[in-house]
Amino acid sequence: MKVENHIIPGDDQISAMMNDPGPSGPIVMVNLLKFRDKAKYADGSNPHMSGRDAYALYGAGVVPLVAKHGGRMIFSGPTTFLMLGMVEDLWDQVALVEYPTRKALFEMSSSPEYQAIHHHRDAGLEGQLNIETTPDFMISG
Numbered sequence: 001m002k003v004e005n006h007i008i009p010g011d012d013q014i015s016a017m018m019n020d021p022g023p024s025g026p027i028v029m030v031n032l033l034k035f036r037d038k039a040k041y042a043d044g045s046n047p048h049m050s051g052r053d054a055y056a057l058y059g060a061g062v063v064p065l066v067a068k069h070g071g072r073m074i075f076s077g078p079t080t081f082l083m084l085g086m087v088e089d090l091w092d093q094v095a096l097v098e099y100p101t102r103k104a105l106f107e108m109s110s111s112p113e114y115q116a117i118h119h120h121r122d123a124g125l126e127g128q129l130n131i132e133t134t135p136d137f138m139i140s141g
Contacts, residue, residue, distance in 0.1 A: 022101065022102030022103075024101075025100075025134070027098070027099050027102055027105065027133065027134055028097065028098045028099075028132075028135055029096070029097045029098075029099065029130055029131070029133075030094070030096055030130070030132075030133060031093075031094065031095040031128060031129075031130055032091040032094060032129040032130075033055065033092055033094070033095065033128045034092055034126045034127050034128060035050070035051035035052045035092045035093070035124055035125060035126060036050075036051030036124060037050065039051050039053065039054035039123040039124055041123040042119065049123075050124075051123070052092070053124070054121075055120065055125060056124075057117070057120040058117050058118070058120035059076070061113075061120070062121075065108050065113055065117075066097055066108060068108070069100075069105075069111075070100040070104050071104060071108070072098050073095070074097065075094070075095065076096075077095075078092060078093050079092060079093060079094060098135075
């Protein structure tokens with residue numbers, strides 16, 4: 001299995017997301033996050049900030065946007081141990097985010113509010129995997 005972390009989706013992935021409505025109900029995005037040691041802002045600002053801290057600025061802004069588009073943050077936390085399997089380099093954090101539809105995710109990530117905070121995500125991430133799942137069942141809470 002080949003695994004490649006990326007920061008933004010490729011053209012094929014964006015096209016598929018835009019042109020395929022996806023599942024008819026909710027989706028949960030599994031985010032496997034790898035942070036830069038030091039944030040890397042395009043304008044050179046904040047050279048001493050960690051990637052994790054830059055991503056935390058993005059996270060503080062994106063959680064209300066997710067809610068505005070009908071979604072919710074289910075879980076976010078650091079990885080602490082690999083219990084099964086083997087990878088060369090473990091991701092730093094895992095986040096689970098529920099959206100009512102794939103379209104809601106696309107609309108949120110295309111919004112001006114999202115574009116205004118996206119630079120913190122880019123500065124903080126070395127790469128990530130985003131995996132769309134459809135729940136067999138949901139535990140409310």
